[in-house]
Amino acid sequence: MTLTNILPPNKKKKPKETPRNFVIFGGTMEGKTYFSEEFPNPLNLNTDGNADMIETPSINIRNERGRDGRITKPASEHLADIIAALETQEHTYETVVIDVIDDIVTLFEQEICEEHGVKSIGDIAWGKGHQLLGMAVRVLVMRLKELSMTRKMNINYVSRFNIIEENDVEKYIPSLPIKWLNIVNGNSDYMILCRKVGKNYIRRAVDKRKNFDRDLVDDERILNLLDTVSGAFDRSQRTNIKQQEQIVKELEEQEKVQQAIRQRERDQSPKDETKAKEETGPKEETEQKSPTPRRRRRRAVEQK
Numbered sequence: 001m002t003l004t005n006i007l008p009p010n011k012k013k014k015p016k017e018t019p020r021n022f023v024i025f026g027g028t029m030e031g032k033t034y035f036s037e038e039f040p041n042p043l044n045l046n047t048d049g050n051a052d053m054i055e056t057p058s059i060n061i062r063n064e065r066g067r068d069g070r071i072t073k074p075a076s077e078h079l080a081d082i083i084a085a086l087e088t089q090e091h092t093y094e095t096v097v098i099d100v101i102d103d104i105v106t107l108f109e110q111e112i113c114e115e116h117g118v119k120s121i122g123d124i125a126w127g128k129g130h131q132l133l134g135m136a137v138r139v140l141v142m143r144l145k146e147l148s149m150t151r152k153m154n155i156n157y158v159s160r161f162n163i164i165e166e167n168d169v170e171k172y173i174p175s176l177p178i179k180w181l182n183i184v185n186g187n188s189d190y191m192i193l194c195r196k197v198g199k200n201y202i203r204r205a206v207d208k209r210k211n212f213d214r215d216l217v218d219d220e221r222i223l224n225l226l227d228t229v230s231g232a233f234d235r236s237q238r239t240n241i242k243q244q245e246q247i248v249k250e251l252e253e254q255e256k257v258q259q260a261i262r263q264r265e266r267d268q269s270p271k272d273e274t275k276a277k278e279e280t281g282p283k284e285e286t287e288q289k290s291p292t293p294r295r296r297r298r299r300a301v302e303q304k
Contacts, residue, residue, distance in 0.1 A: 017216035019189030019209075019226075020148040023181075025159040025174040026194035031201045035194055036156040039095040040221050045082065047103035056097075063107055071114055075107035076136055083143045087151065095154040096144060101184060102159055102176050108136040137180050145187050154222070157184050161193070172206075192229055205231040 026032040044058040064073040121129035159174040191207035226232040
């Protein structure tokens with residue numbers, strides 16, 4: 001019995017570095033949807049009900065409901081059907097735009113809550129609700145990533161934005177909660193911020209999977225789009241050992257502070273419980289010493 005040689009030749013090859021998966025975020029009317037639809041032949045999977053109001057071919061994504069208000073076809077099933085069609089049917093689409101990914105997660109959460117008859121996903125016992133939601137997000141992201149690999153399609157996750165303060169500096173981040181953002185961004189090549197400053201629209205790469213080499217991007221259309229993004233091909237600066245040691249020291253100090261805070265919270269909790277018992281103790285003791293009706297009858301008989 002001969003085995004088919006499945007191993008590649010042991011020699012270097014010229015890599016292809018065309019990025020296919022993007023997180024594109026920004027404020028309302030700041031160009032995020034416009035930029036995502038500049039990609040080749042896009043199909044917009046829209047969550048705000050405006051699919052009929054834009055020129056790009058679009059599909060409204062929602063939890064379809066019957067007359068009784070209950071979900072008849074959940075968004076997760078609708079998305080699975082669309083992805084299957086993109087995988088198996090002949091079409092000319094080259095880009096899938098999820099607009100917006102924040103709403104997709106909310107639709108998944110609604111579906112799970114209604115299926116289990118609860119108002120909040122946290123009401124499902126043993127954290128099962130959060131597990132089901134996490135699985136739904138992961139399945140969607142992995143199916144779309146497979147689509148980008150097998151059909152060479154571009155996947156754009158559009159998100160709104162939040163502003164946080166870090167070292168007294170305002171920082172823009174996607175509004176998608178961090179636990180879901182880690183799943184989406186962990187399977188993406190670029191995170192790109194779109195902003196409107198005055199009358200100018202800007203695009204900036206705030207995160208990327210690796211230092212992409214411009215000369216190795218073999219899709220000219222994607223290359224032209226990335227050329228409009230500041231920092232898309234900037235090289236990460238190498239950290240010398242002195243800088244590294246300083247960063248490590250700062251991180252260790254932060255960990256010590258966080259550990260001290262957690263320990264203080266743990267130390268205070270038993271005291272609070274003891275205090276609560278002390279406050280309720282005398283009342284409980286009085287109740288225990290109060291004669292029951294049976295004891296009162298017995299005492300009355302003894303006195304006679």
